[in-house]
Amino acid sequence: MSTFDVLIFIQNSAIAHAVSKSNHLVGAGLQIFHVLGFVLLLASLVLINLRLLGLAFNSYSLPQLSREAGRLIWGGLALAVLSGALMFAASPTLYYYKPIFLYKIGLLVLAVVLQVLLYKRVVASESPSPLLARGTVAFSLVLWFGVGLAGRAIGFV
DSSP states (O other): OOHHHHHHHHHTSHHHHHHHTSOHHHHHHHHHHHHHHHHHHHHHHHHHHHHHTTSSOTTSOHHHHHHHHHHHHHHHHHHHHHHHHHHHHHSHHHHHTSHHHHHHHHHHHHHHHHIIIIIHHHHHSSSOOHHHHHHHHHHHHHHHHHHHHHHHHHTTO
């Protein structure tokens, strides 16, 4: 089965038909939820990064702040991925053959891997190594904002 066959299978699914044949407000609502989820993720991540760098929220414990904001990060990611998957299902061939979409998905995978493997360990310590903290913050922000910028570019490329 080729990639094109898989894309056509997704496009012909009941969910894809429900989304693509529905009122245009459904598509607009999915886009709103997609952006809202991503903004929730980014805002929470920036809060943790400010604390990690010692620029704000210094009265809060880093592990405690990361636990509280982590719920918003993962909730925002779930909302963005679910709404994104529904938008993708409605017209997968449109998205898949745009190189910027594949770039976005690659950045997304890298950002999630970084979040799970490195970021969680760095924020678990009350006072991580400053070099490791700065590097993790920089890498994390570049990846997550890269996902957002690539997503925004999809409509223009």
